[in-house]
Amino acid sequence: MTRSVDSMNRKKISVIGAGFTGATTAFIAASKALGDVVLVDIPQAEDPTRGKALDMSEAAPVLGVDVDITGTSNYEDTKDSDIVIITAGIARKPGMSRDDLVKTNQKVMSAVTRDIVKYSPDCSILVLTNPVDAMTYTVYKESGFPKNRVIGQSGVLDTARFRTFIAEELKLSVQDVQGFVLGGHGDDMVPLIRYSNVGGVPLTSLLSQDKIDAIIERTRKGGAEIVNLLGSGSAYYAPAAALVEMAEAILSDQKRVLPAIAYLEGEYGYEDIYLGVPTVLGAEGIERIIELELTDEEKSELDKSRDSVTNVMNMLK
Numbered sequence: 001m002t003r004s005v006d007s008m009n010r011k012k013i014s015v016i017g018a019g020f021t022g023a024t025t026a027f028i029a030a031s032k033a034l035g036d037v038v039l040v041d042i043p044q045a046e047d048p049t050r051g052k053a054l055d056m057s058e059a060a061p062v063l064g065v066d067v068d069i070t071g072t073s074n075y076e077d078t079k080d081s082d083i084v085i086i087t088a089g090i091a092r093k094p095g096m097s098r099d100d101l102v103k104t105n106q107k108v109m110s111a112v113t114r115d116i117v118k119y120s121p122d123c124s125i126l127v128l129t130n131p132v133d134a135m136t137y138t139v140y141k142e143s144g145f146p147k148n149r150v151i152g153q154s155g156v157l158d159t160a161r162f163r164t165f166i167a168e169e170l171k172l173s174v175q176d177v178q179g180f181v182l183g184g185h186g187d188d189m190v191p192l193i194r195y196s197n198v199g200g201v202p203l204t205s206l207l208s209q210d211k212i213d214a215i216i217e218r219t220r221k222g223g224a225e226i227v228n229l230l231g232s233g234s235a236y237y238a239p240a241a242a243l244v245e246m247a248e249a250i251l252s253d254q255k256r257v258l259p260a261i262a263y264l265e266g267e268y269g270y271e272d273i274y275l276g277v278p279t280v281l282g283a284e285g286i287e288r289i290i291e292l293e294l295t296d297e298e299k300s301e302l303d304k305s306r307d308s309v310t311n312v313m314n315m316l317k
């Protein structure tokens with residue numbers, strides 16, 4: 001791997017899985033000059049991973065960024081990463097649920113985590129691979145890392161979809177739409193209307209209950225909507241943008257308040273489970289879990305989502 005001048009001062013981001021989400025994540029991270037990027041995939045007869053990395057490197061002069069982008073199947077190249085993002089594994093096809101991926105992707109998580117830990121024992125790990133709550137749990141157990149350094153991505157993406165649909169309905173800037181989607185990354189996720197607003201104005205003052213219910217339903221099925229439109233594979237632009245926002249919060253110690261899949265030990269009344277909750281993301285990974293006060297109805301929706309994640313976790317044997 002060649003390292004350009006001054007690379008010692010830059011952060012190092014490794015992305016495992018150079019498919020749609022991995023390559024897009026690598027490209028967005030490099031475009032924002034978050035750090036040097038190492039893209040890893042399994043060895044193949046031709047070398048698409050190196051091809052993608054070289055193509056991205058050739059965009060750097062146009063984008064005006066000085067970062068090294070490496071494509072490889074050798075984990076030694078990931079040595080001393082600050083953050084490792086896992087997107088490796090299989091994606092669902094139309095008609096499948098995310099949970100159908102559990103057996104195959106569990107094996108992939110175990111294998112890649114061993115290599116990540118061997119070369120970057122001090123990194124933070126961000127997991128995207130589905131079913132993501134259970135896969136984050138798998139990586140946590142396999143890595144032996146402290147819970148704050150193993151984090152899953154769902155809430156930033158689910159909230160981004162929710163914000164998109166609200167902005168579209170109201171014909172207002174997406175930048176002013178705030179919201180929170182909690183729970184597992186499945187059809188039972190919990191968009192919290194009481195904590196959602198547009199420029200500080202409560203959502204319930206701007207939209208009828210019927211419209212809000214339709215937006216909740218579309219958010220819950222947001223992944224499947226894209227899967228059906230694409231015909232093969234699943235979403236990757238918005239998931240990659242979500243991963244980069246979380247990675248930047250950690251690498252730049254931003255103390256962002258973002259939903260993340262966190263290991264719970266009593267928070268929200270749950271034990272020994274990874275689930276989407278509001279967190280503070282900074283240099284230590286998940287630095288804090290924010291416990292929102294929930295109504296009985298919201299709590300029972302979150303319980304239902306927790307039960308769905310528990311069902312998938314029971315398949316991890």
Ligand SMILES: NC(=O)C1=CN([C@@H]2O[C@H](COP(=O)(O)OP(=O)(O)OC[C@H]3O[C@@H](n4cnc5c(N)ncnc54)[C@H](O)[C@@H]3O)[C@@H](O)[C@H]2O)C=CC1
Nearest residue numbers: 017018019020021041042088089090091128129130132239
């Ligand atoms: N949590 C979330 O919000 C989201 C999760 N996903 C999930 O992310 C995963 C990846 O999705 P895509 O990138 O679209 O799939 P993809 O099929 O385009 O890419 C996956 C890549 O992983 C590689 N891979 C498989 N086993 C590997 C191993 N042992 N080591 C290294 N690389 C390996 C494959 O060769 C492939 O290039 C899927 O499980 C998908 O469901 C996707 C979008 C959002």
Ligand SMILES: O=C([O-])CC(=O)C(=O)O
Nearest residue numbers: 092098130223224234235
């Ligand atoms: O739906 C899928 O399979 C991929 C995913 O998690 C999403 O786009 O939310």
